[in-house]
Amino acid sequence: MRKKFTVLFAGTFDPFTIGHKAIAEQALTFADTVCIGVGVNADKHTMFTVGQRIEYIKQTFANNNRVVVESYTGLTVDYAKTRNISCILRGVRSLRDFEYERQMADINRQLTGIETIMLFPQPQYENISSTMVRELIALGADVSQFLPVGLDAMYV
Numbered sequence: 001m002r003k004k005f006t007v008l009f010a011g012t013f014d015p016f017t018i019g020h021k022a023i024a025e026q027a028l029t030f031a032d033t034v035c036i037g038v039g040v041n042a043d044k045h046t047m048f049t050v051g052q053r054i055e056y057i058k059q060t061f062a063n064n065n066r067v068v069v070e071s072y073t074g075l076t077v078d079y080a081k082t083r084n085i086s087c088i089l090r091g092v093r094s095l096r097d098f099e100y101e102r103q104m105a106d107i108n109r110q111l112t113g114i115e116t117i118m119l120f121p122q123p124q125y126e127n128i129s130s131t132m133v134r135e136l137i138a139l140g141a142d143v144s145q146f147l148p149v150g151l152d153a154m155y156v
Contacts, residue, residue: 005030007089007117010037010076014046015133016057019125021148023091026119028066034089036061037079038071047134060148077112088116093126 007027013020013036027034038053048056050071061067072079080088088108090101098118105116120126128146136143 004032005087006033006035006083006085007031007087008035008037008076008080008083008085009089010039010072010079012039012041012044012046012130013053013057014044014048014130015137015147016053016060017125017128017130017133017146018148019091019093019121019128019146020130021060022121022125023089023119024061024067027089027117028064031089032066034067035083035085036067036069037076038069039076040071040073047137056148077108077114080114081112086114088114090116090118092118092120093129 009020009024009027011020024034024036036057038050038057040050046053054069054071057069061069076088080086088105090105092098092101101116101118105118108114108116121128133143133146136146
């Protein structure tokens with residue numbers, strides 16, 4: 001019998017975009033479970049509370065019991081170890097993202113043996129970032145096209 005394969009998709013997700021959703025859905029094609037870990041970092045000034053972010057993500061995957069959403073503090077690899085997860089999932093949109101994520105993957109592997117899987121978004125999602133969406137929200141723009149269906153009303 002094959003061991004269940006769970007990946008940890010970790011991030012701040014402030015806000016959780018259609019790009020994030022697409023990466024999680026890609027991972028569900030090969031992983032049994034995607035654990036979405038909403039990182040809490042006191043040094044980051046977020047637009048939405050951790051509770052709001054978790055609720056938004058849970059609502060996005062309300063009909064999918066293969067997605068688990070939790071918050072965590074501290075190092076992502078430490079959280080992964082507490083959940084007995086041996087693989088971190090990262091979305092990579094650009095060469096700059098790739099270089100950063102490759103370095104993090106190397107460090108995480110050296111520290112803990114935890115591997116990293118990098119997925120590339122579909123072309124229509126490669127320019128969507130939480131930072132861009134936050135800036136648009138702050139300026140009063142309609143961001144519904146960048147958010148999972150049904151969540152756009154919650155983010156404004």
